[in-house]
Amino acid sequence: MSRHSLSPHQYLILGLVALCAPLGDTCLSRGMTEMRAITLAHPGSLIAAVFTPWIAAGIVLLIGFFASYLTALSWADLTFVLPATAFGNVIVALLARFWLYEPISLERWAGIALITLGVSFVAQGPSLTERPAAETTPEKVGTR
Amino acid sequence: MTVQLSDSPPGFWFASAMIAAVVLTSTTGEVLTAAAMKSIGDLDEIRARSGMKGAIRAVVTCPLFFAGVGFLALAFFALLFALNHLNLSLVAPASASLTLVTNAIAGKIFLKENVDRRRWAAALLVCVGVYLLAH
Numbered sequence: 001m002s003r004h005s006l007s008p009h010q011y012l013i014l015g016l017v018a019l020c021a022p023l024g025d026t027c028l029s030r031g032m033t034e035m036r037a038i039t040l041a042h043p044g045s046l047i048a049a050v051f052t053p054w055i056a057a058g059i060v061l062l063i064g065f066f067a068s069y070l071t072a073l074s075w076a077d078l079t080f081v082l083p084a085t086a087f088g089n090v091i092v093a094l095l096a097r098f099w100l101y102e103p104i105s106l107e108r109w110a111g112i113a114l115i116t117l118g119v120s121f122v123a124q125g126p127s128l129t130e131r132p133a134a135e136t137t138p139e140k141v142g143t144r
Numbered sequence: 145m146t147v148q149l150s151d152s153p154p155g156f157w158f159a160s161a162m163i164a165a166v167v168l169t170s171t172t173g174e175v176l177t178a179a180a181m182k183s184i185g186d187l188d189e190i191r192a193r194s195g196m197k198g199a200i201r202a203v204v205t206c207p208l209f210f211a212g213v214g215f216l217a218l219a220f221f222a223l224l225f226a227l228n229h230l231n232l233s234l235v236a237p238a239s240a241s242l243t244l245v246t247n248a249i250a251g252k253i254f255l256k257e258n259v260d261r262r263r264w265a266a267a268l269l270v271c272v273g274v275y276l277l278a279h
Contacts, residue, residue, distance in 0.1 A: 009188070022236065028224065029232035038228045046224055055224075062220075070177070070203065074187040078178035079251040079259050082244050083266055096233035104233055111276030115241055118269030122262055129258040 006127055010075065013068050014084055020065035022088040026095045027058030033100075076127040083122040090116055154229050162226040166219055166239040171246040173215030175254055180208035182255070241270045 006014070031054030038045045049055050072081045093112050096102040154162070181187070184202050191199040203209055226235045245267045252259040 021240075025223075025227075025232060025236045029227050029236075032224060032227040035228065038225060046221055049224060066216075070181055071187045073178050073181035074184060077251065077257045078174060078255060079248050079257050079263055082174070082247050083263070083270075086240060086244060086270075088240070092236045093233055096231070096236075100232060102231050102233050107276045108233065108237075111273040112237060114269050114273035114276065115237065118244075118266035118273065121269065122266035125260065125262045126258075129256070 006076075010072070013072050014081070016068035017065060017072055017081070018085040018088040019091065020061050020068065021085070022091040022095060024058045024061030024065055025092060026099065027054050027061060029096075030100065031055035031058060077129055080122065080125070080127045083119050084127075086115060086119045159230055159234075162222070162229065163235065163238050163242065165222040166226055166235070167242045167246055169215050169222055170219035170239065170243050171250055173212045173217075173219055174243070174247055175212075175250045176208055176215060177212030178251070178255060180206045180212055183208065237273075241273060244270050 031052050032049065034054070035045075035049060035052070038049070050059065069081070069085075072085075076084075090112055093104055093108070097104050180203075184190070184206055187199050187202070190202050194202075223235070223239065226239070248259050248263055248267045251257040
């Protein structure tokens with residue numbers, strides 16, 4: 001097969017990667033902006049931040065992201081997975097605008113649109129690099 | 145108790161350095177993690193054959209995976225630091241998009257992935273997008 005197409009289950013995994021990451025980032029942002037400014041002189045403050053509710057919620061979401069991300073990397077190229085899940089940037093912008101009430105200029109919207117265009121461009125290609133048969137030994141795919 | 149937010153917006157170079165720290169540590173971690181997952185094999189197949197425990201065991205017994213996680217942890221704390229000083233709508237898209245470009249380069253060099261014209265064109269679009277985001 002010259003083109004590695006994805007199953008519905010694999011699209012679901014990519015969707016989880018795209019959703020959990022921006023939701024987690026948004027929770028982290030909400031938690032960090034409610035804290036005092038952290039300086040390099042007091043790096044221990046970063047550790048304490050981990051135990052606040054918003055940061056903890058963000059970490060749980062990012063664990064969900066990481067589990068689905070690892071699964072995706074096991075059957076697709078890194079240079080496919082990252083662009084294909086970059087649609088999360090649009091979700092971040094929408095969350096930042098309507099939940100955190102951060103201003104987003106026209107230039108930033110244009111930037112997000114270009115990123116999304118790039119994502120759709122790369123997502124139409126194959127998901128995995130073709131390798132010569134000698135490189136994919138049975139040991140490499142986990143069969144004993 | 146009063147909650148003190150950031151006093152003034154950080155300068156261009158300080159903001160760039162914070163984003164660069166996130167991008168470099170993240171790229172190193174992602175390349176190492178991707179190499180680990182490729183060496184392990186398809187996790188869905190392993191889970192179907194050996195169950196969830198088998199899949200988790202396959203991941204946590206791979207040393208390369210922990211090297212990747214170590215760098216991703218560094219990237220996480222760099223992200224927390226950046227979010228404390230910059231807006232989410234700048235930090236998250238800029239670091240994610242720049243990571244996309246550095247990963248395309250690292251993926252071609254270190255992982256020998258087929259980064260074809262389509263993927264390079266996507267990287268260029270993302271570069272322009274990042275410029276507009278940071279403008």
